[in-house]
Amino acid sequence: MVGLSEGEKHFIRGGIAQDLRTDGRRRLQFRAISVETGVIPQANGSARVRLGATEVIATVKAELGKPSILHPDKGKVSIFVDCSPTAAPMFEGRGSEEFSAELCVALQRCLLGGKSGAGAAIDLSSLIVVDGKVCWDLYIDGLVVSSDGNLLDALAAAIKVALSDTGIPKVNVSLSATTDEEPEVNVSDEEFLQFDTSSVPVIVTLTKVGKHYIVDATSEEESQMSSAVSVSVNRHGQIRGLTKRGGAGLDPSVIFDMISVAKHLLKRLSREEGEQRRGPVVAAACGGAAMRLDGDIRGARCEEAFGAVALAAPPLPSRCCRTWVRLISD
């Protein structure tokens, strides 16, 4: 959208205050979501998610690589987001760089956990083939095809579905006698291993416009926002990450309110998603739970942290808020 006149801006804000948005939704209603898997045959897993006029594609590509020296027992995952210049005029040229970096960081924070790999939604130790020698490198790419707001939620949903669509080829390793030699690897093109996505979170972004917050904002509504909080919660209701955008500060109580609303909504969203998704959903118990900070504990720490800041100065400046969240998630 190019821009909005004063009258239209008022109309949007008034609608949100009256709990009836311009397309007839209530504040906490999503647009129609449609999910499609296997859209890119070259990738190991892919998904297209449409959320109204927003359309994103996520792909997962697996390649054999060497684990890092620091973590010889873990695979590597990298996330990259690209905004197509056809999606919006503002993505032309270098315009999208900053924005896609922002999306990228938010997704990394929610999916990859801290620097040590603790708290990662994707179980990195399941990506290892030979300890210290061979592992899978997962390249998760998100592409924004058309943009009508709420990109982060759509991307997170697409990545989750793409991961559940991912089949990682089975690898036969013939270990040679001498340990320092490179092991011979035989990649099977018939047998695939499914990925455990039960602990991969989905993101709900709550956009604050005026006194109220809305879910699944269109780009027109996003232009009116004061700030937006993205909460990522997994299937078990555990908070996996929190990101805030926008300049205006938020009262801690509002954030807690938002978090609980997001949790509630995510239960509904993941149920809908589960209904739409094709193919088997592996519901294995999440491995490596000991490695991760427990989500609930993290939630409690989060509250403590916010409480401490709240005592010092009630409305949190955005910078401060962001650092706190980063501290907690690391």
Next chain:
Amino acid sequence: MRDLQLSLNQTQRVRLEAALHELQTVAPAAAVTVADTIPVNDEDNILKGHGTSDQDGEVVATLCGVVERVNKLVYVRTLRARYKPEVGDIIVGRVIEIAPKRWRLEINFSQDAVLMLSSMNLPDGIQRRRTAVDELNMRTIFEENDVICAEVRGFQHDGSLHLQARSQKYGKLERGQLLVVPAYLVKRRKQHFHHLEQYDVDLILGCNGFIWVGEHVVVGENANMMENKLNLSAEVENFTPLETRKHICRLANAVRVLSALGFTLTVELIIETAEASVSSNIEINNMLGAEFYVQTAEREVKRRADLLRKKSGGR
């Protein structure tokens, strides 16, 4: 059907396909795609117009659209093209720039339209020469991004498009939403301004495919808009009454559904669609769901079939 991105279930898909197939048989349009042969029986000296080409003695379409014939001229009118203005059209546009003595408007034409300061009524309604002071105060009339409605005045000799707004009914549009649909869906009619009294809603079908759905504004009230502006920011909550807002959203969603299905937008059809959603107890946001699309398509099939029967019965 490019805009239709619905998740239909099996029965809905079958019903929609049946309805669309029916529509094609009810009214076989002379629609062509690229490389389709345009049948020109017996006539040997036809004139090949826009979007046609000669291929081995046959007339072949080079564009997607509808074949039009004017005497001997055969041409293809493209559907998903930009708007082609005609003098007297009523259009809705968005101000993108303020230049000396003029506003530039985006109206989905191949270039920006120009609205001269001299070709619009001043807010005080007095007819006089525009002075330098008026020129400096142009932003008090229209600002950038304002949505305004005007009439096509004509083309200048350099091909630029000039607009005029010499009546109380033209001017700034506020308190509502702008919808953009393909321009071919709006047909030129006598009346483009519609005050839907039962809803207290203004509906403006711009010939350029910009459609305004907003709260009703009494003509002539625009003059004291400036005072209103101060109140606007104060009372966001009761800016538009909830009842009116519901009607606005319902009508807007009706327009969205109809344009996605590619049905010509007339005020009767829009109202009928909105009424149908009320009578079948569909909530406003569910109007954009798959079920209502299918229902709307089926209703349109029925309507056109009835029309055809009436026509053939009258003969």
